[in-house]
Amino acid sequence: MGVGRRLKVDCTVNGSRHVADGVWEGESLLYVLRERFGLYGSKNACEQGECGSCSVYLDGTLVCACLVLGGQANGRSLVTIEGLDGEKVEQAFVEAGAVQCGFCTPGLVVAAHDLLQRVPRPTDAQIREALAGNICRCTGYAKIIAAVHMAAGSA
Amino acid sequence: MEFMQPATWSEALAMKAAHPEATPIAGGTDVMVGLNLDHGRPESIIDLTRIRELGEWGSDDGWLRIGAGVTYTKLIDELGDRLPGLAMASRTVGSPQIRNRGTVGGNLGTASPAGDAHPPLLAADAQVELASATGTRRVPVREFFTGPKQTTMRKDELIAAFLVEPAAGPQQFSKVGTRNAMVIAVCSFALALDPARRRVGTGIGSAGPTPLRATEAERFLEGVLDEQGSWDRRTRVSEAAVTRFGELVASAARPIDDVRGTAAYRRHALSVLARRCFTWAWAAA
Ligand SMILES: Cc1cc2nc3c(=O)[nH]c(=O)nc-3n(C[C@H](O)[C@H](O)[C@H](O)COP(=O)(O)OP(=O)(O)OC[C@H]3O[C@@H](n4cnc5c(N)ncnc54)[C@H](O)[C@@H]3O)c2cc1C
Ligand code: FES
Numbered sequence: 153m154g155v156g157r158r159l160k161v162d163c164t165v166n167g168s169r170h171v172a173d174g175v176w177e178g179e180s181l182l183y184v185l186r187e188r189f190g191l192y193g194s195k196n197a198c199e200q201g202e203c204g205s206c207s208v209y210l211d212g213t214l215v216c217a218c219l220v221l222g223g224q225a226n227g228r229s230l231v232t233i234e235g236l237d238g239e240k241v242e243q244a245f246v247e248a249g250a251v252q253c254g255f256c257t258p259g260l261v262v263a264a265h266d267l268l269q270r271v272p273r274p275t276d277a278q279i280r281e282a283l284a285g286n287i288c289r290c291t292g293y294a295k296i297i298a299a300v301h302m303a304a305g306s307a
Numbered sequence: 308m309e310f311m312q313p314a315t316w317s318e319a320l321a322m323k324a325a326h327p328e329a330t331p332i333a334g335g336t337d338v339m340v341g342l343n344l345d346h347g348r349p350e351s352i353i354d355l356t357r358i359r360e361l362g363e364w365g366s367d368d369g370w371l372r373i374g375a376g377v378t379y380t381k382l383i384d385e386l387g388d389r390l391p392g393l394a395m396a397s398r399t400v401g402s403p404q405i406r407n408r409g410t411v412g413g414n415l416g417t418a419s420p421a422g423d424a425h426p427p428l429l430a431a432d433a434q435v436e437l438a439s440a441t442g443t444r445r446v447p448v449r450e451f452f453t454g455p456k457q458t459t460m461r462k463d464e465l466i467a468a469f470l471v472e473p474a475a476g477p478q479q480f481s482k483v484g485t486r487n488a489m490v491i492a493v494c495s496f497a498l499a500l501d502p503a504r505r506r507v508g509t510g511i512g513s514a515g516p517t518p519l520r521a522t523e524a525e526r527f528l529e530g531v532l533d534e535q536g537s538w539d540r541r542t543r544v545s546e547a548a549v550t551r552f553g554e555l556v557a558s559a560a561r562p563i564d565d566v567r568g569t570a571a572y573r574r575h576a577l578s579v580l581a582r583r584c585f586t587w588a589w590a591a592a
């Protein structure tokens with residue numbers, strides 16, 4: 153069988169058409185975004201859905217890009233951290249001191265953005281629940297939760 | 308590796324017939340982990356996410372027929388009131404990202420003894436609808452699992468849907484894990500009470516080679532409730548009877564020692580989960 157580079161992935165990313173040729177059939181959307189489209193904002197840490205650092209919107213739904221097969225994104229519309237309307241959340245992360253090394257931040261910002269779309273004024277418990285799939289090794293989460301409250305307050 | 312993307316169900320069944328070794332992919336939350344970590348490469352992949360009816364549900368002769376591609380999020384949002392036990396279990400699956408993608412069909416396809424959808428489906432006596440290019444059959448969930456990650460599904464078949472009756476009484480689900488999210492169950496338990504039919508349904512997860520029912524515990528509890536006339540009057544059930552129910556659930560399990568817990572711990576925890584689930588369900592009845 154070998155590694156045949158045979159797939160074409162044609163999708164909309166952040167509002168513009170992106171096409172990659174010769175994609176390996178087993179390649180994840182995360183790999184396509186980073187290595188073929190040069191969008192390095194979505195991070196690759198675990199490739200098994202555990203850390204959330206690759207969180208993106210797929211047709212408006214929050215997903216882990218590492219768990220979507222490249223071919224499954226054909227014809228779909230994606231929003232990554234690069235194209236997210238996420239300034240309010242990002243600003244709050246900076247102001248609350250919710251960013252240390254920053255590796256987890258893009259994923260957390262996308263996940264927090266998704267929460268605030270669904271629940272404009274979330275409680276602590278709702279924030280914890282919504283961010284349960286995003287791992288941060290630095291901050292200890294308290295400031296991340298504070299940042300989400302802050303972003304909600306300025307909404 | 309070949310990537311196939313059928314647009315219709317009949318196309319998908321034809322592809323599966325022509326490529327019986329092909330791996331179907333729905334939400335990909337199990338399949339992609341395997342691919343990313345290079346745990347073997349499938350000969351070919353059939354993407355089921357383009358088949359609209361797989362992501363839909365409707366009613367079928369008083370039952371709910373839920374497409375294999377319905378995600379946990381959709382199930383919780385749209386069917387949480389009619390299927391409270393399955394919705395409780397669905398809320399414990401992974402994270403929002405996982406629930407937005409993962410499907411009950413994929414949970415059945417993986418057939419892990421720890422799959423969280425399985426205990427409530429067992430407790431509710433659900434059926435799995437399997438389809439191939441040559442026909443469709445419905446298999447009771449209790450006959451679907453044949454071993455760890457093994458089922459009665461043939462290589463030329465796909466899971467079309469599962470069928471379950473809307474809850475006829477209180478349902479509960481409880482799961483033991485190291486944290487409140489993102490955990491594979493150490494063990495889990497589901498209970499469904501059907502006062503009109505005087506039936507008790509149970510499901511045990513992650514404590515045997517397959518998800519299991521605790522049949523003896525079901526008959527015991529039905530007997531207690533019948534004898535006391537409790538189904539109609541909701542009288543208090545004795546501490547001793549509830550304890551015995553828990554013991555019978557624990558003894559129906561066939562757990563092993565593994566990284567997540569010992570067999571002895573699992574049995575003990577199951578007796579506690581069973582007692583709690585009954586107490587909660589009875590309070591709501
Ligand atoms: C971070 C993380 C956390 C998780 N947490 C949990 C948890 O708490 N509880 C739990 O139970 N699971 C959990 N899982 C496992 C997984 O999310 C579930 O098993 C989910 O239900 C799989 O659904 P899917 O649609 O993503 O399946 P896929 O990965 O697409 O497929 C899974 C299997 O089913 C087969 N399949 C899929 N659809 C069909 C079909 N229609 N017909 C025939 N075969 C089919 C596939 O070939 C494959 O073998 C977790 C996974 C991850 C990555
Ligand atoms: S890289 Fe996708 S969840 Fe960790």
Ligand code: FES
Pocket residue numbers: 250251252253254255256257287288289290291
């Ligand atoms: S800031 Fe370093 S991982 Fe979160």
